[in-house]
Amino acid sequence: MNRIKLILIAILVAAVTISCATTSGTGTSSRTDTGKTGAEPVLSASPVYYAAGTAGSQSAAFNDAKMNAVKKAVSDALGIASAAANRDKLESKIYITSNANAYVYNETMEILDRGDDNGSSTVSIGIRINLEAVSNVLRANEIYGNIILPQGGEVFLTDMERPTFAPEPVVTAEAPVEEKSAEVSAISEVTAEASPEEIALIDEIIGNLTFMVYYDEESATDPFLAKTAVGMANRYLSENGMEYVDLGQIERIKKDQAAAYEDETGQAVSMIQWIAGKLNADIYIEIVVDANANTKNNRYYGSASVSLKNFDASTASGRGSSYYQTVPPAMSTVSEEDALNNAVASATFNAIKKAVEQARSYTQKELTQGIKYDLIVQNTFDSRLMRDFMKKMERKVKSIKRVSTSPEETKYDVRLIGRIEDLEDLVYDISEGLPGLEGISLVYQRGNSITFDSGL
Numbered sequence: 001m002n003r004i005k006l007i008l009i010a011i012l013v014a015a016v017t018i019s020c021a022t023t024s025g026t027g028t029s030s031r032t033d034t035g036k037t038g039a040e041p042v043l044s045a046s047p048v049y050y051a052a053g054t055a056g057s058q059s060a061a062f063n064d065a066k067m068n069a070v071k072k073a074v075s076d077a078l079g080i081a082s083a084a085a086n087r088d089k090l091e092s093k094i095y096i097t098s099n100a101n102a103y104v105y106n107e108t109m110e111i112l113d114r115g116d117d118n119g120s121s122t123v124s125i126g127i128r129i130n131l132e133a134v135s136n137v138l139r140a141n142e143i144y145g146n147i148i149l150p151q152g153g154e155v156f157l158t159d160m161e162r163p164t165f166a167p168e169p170v171v172t173a174e175a176p177v178e179e180k181s182a183e184v185s186a187i188s189e190v191t192a193e194a195s196p197e198e199i200a201l202i203d204e205i206i207g208n209l210t211f212m213v214y215y216d217e218e219s220a221t222d223p224f225l226a227k228t229a230v231g232m233a234n235r236y237l238s239e240n241g242m243e244y245v246d247l248g249q250i251e252r253i254k255k256d257q258a259a260a261y262e263d264e265t266g267q268a269v270s271m272i273q274w275i276a277g278k279l280n281a282d283i284y285i286e287i288v289v290d291a292n293a294n295t296k297n298n299r300y301y302g303s304a305s306v307s308l309k310n311f312d313a314s315t316a317s318g319r320g321s322s323y324y325q326t327v328p329p330a331m332s333t334v335s336e337e338d339a340l341n342n343a344v345a346s347a348t349f350n351a352i353k354k355a356v357e358q359a360r361s362y363t364q365k366e367l368t369q370g371i372k373y374d375l376i377v378q379n380t381f382d383s384r385l386m387r388d389f390m391k392k393m394e395r396k397v398k399s400i401k402r403v404s405t406s407p408e409e410t411k412y413d414v415r416l417i418g419r420i421e422d423l424e425d426l427v428y429d430i431s432e433g434l435p436g437l438e439g440i441s442l443v444y445q446r447g448n449s450i451t452f453d454s455g456l
Contacts, residue, residue, distance in 0.1 A: 043156035046105060046128040049073050050112070050163050058114060058121040059202050059368050060361075065125045066100035066109075066203075073103075073129040074138070076157055082145025093141045097240045097353075099207040103133050106200045112163070126162065131155045198417040202367045206360050211237055212245035212281035212313070213352075214272055219288045225344050229287045229306055232348040233355075242356070245279045253278060269316065276313035277447055283359045284313050285352075291344055293336035301329040302339030306347040308355040310362070314448045315372070320358025324351035370398030370415030373423050374449040377440070379456050381407035385436050386454075392430045420450055427452060 053065025075083040105128040112124040213233040215226035237244040276284040291304040310319035332339035398415040431437035439455025
């Protein structure tokens with residue numbers, strides 16, 4: 001009997017062993033079929049993550065996709081529980097106020113898919129994440145979990161599995177289908193033709209805008225409160241890692257270079273725009289403050305409304321605006337002046353965020369059509385040669401339009417996705433292939449205006 005039991009046990013063990021071996025072999029075969037080798041995943045400080053983004057333009061959609069990839073990496077680094085517990089802080093301190101370019105390696109971006117549908121652009125990308133930058137900002141905001149530890153240390157993750165297909169654009173059945181405006185259509189066409197390098201350049205420019213904030217002197221009934229508003233706006237810009245011009249620099253130039261301003265411009269442009277150009281600002285913001293205070297039951301109350309208007313520093317074109325009013329009023333137990341300061345600071349802090357978003361959005365829309373440059377060529381008495389020059393330029397830029405021409409000089413409006421230095425190089429490259437223009441040389445460049453001598 002015992003002998004029979006031992007035989008039965010041996011048979012069962014053999015059957016289980018065969019079954020396990022068969023299962024293991026089947027699993028290995030399945031992994032091979034899907035293209036995976038079964039090797040251990042490799043940890044990296046710059047893992048590849050995949051994500052999709054949707055926005056009103058493809059450039060904005062790329063930004064959205066990059067931030068979504070960062071969010072996935074943050075979730076993996078912190079762990080699901082910690083990421084959920086710190087959701088509000090992550091949104092306010094990183095996702096909303098930060099630029100995704102600070103946490104990714106743009107040169108590694110791979111476009112999986114992109115398309116436009118009724119004015120909405122959708123893209124799918126793969127990109128490497130800068131985990132050092134991610135972990136630094138998490139620790140700076142005291143957000144910890146999983147591999148993000150208070151004591152520091154290097155952080156590594158594995159590459160995200162490559163998706164087998166790119167997600168389709170999200171279409172809401174209930175949403176009304178609106179006819180695209182000519183402007184939206186033009187933007188969509190340009191972004192659809194933009195190369196990854198051009199998109200990366202647009203992202204870089206948007207992420208590195210320099211702001212200059214000043215108050216509207218004609219509307220400032222209380223310069224002290226107006227300067228309080230400027231100081232709070234600059235504090236917001238500083239805390240969010242944006243470049244800005246300090247108020248002291250503006251005041252010094254106003255005081256010391258008033259005569260130079262009149263000589264250079266003849267007051268054809270505002271002094272604030274002139275100063276913005278002097279200090280290499282991209283966007284200048286004018287603040288208008290309206291505030292009042294009252295006292296009730298030994299408590300002081302201050303109300304403030306703050307209006308911010310954005311302008312392009314080169315052209316003075318509008319770049320959006322924002323407005324905020326303190327409701328309810330700010331309260332102080334110290335004085336009415338303290339209550340007013342609190343109200344102005346609060347209103348400005350809330351308004352500047354929207355102003356920055358507006359400035360970036362408007363600038364981005366313009367950049368997708370090409371950055372506008374003024375190109376001037378002096379000594380252009382050979383009109384046929386200059387016509388040939390314009391035809392060759394048309395093939396290399398987004399658009400070029402002749403504004404005026406004479407034997408003395410010819411002016412063009414040029415739109416190019418590139419910097420002023422790229423336009424300069426392009427002029428030299430094209431001129432080398434045109435007999436008579438080989439001697440063209442740079443005369444003057446300031447802001448987005450560049451002047452050459454034809455050499456004729």
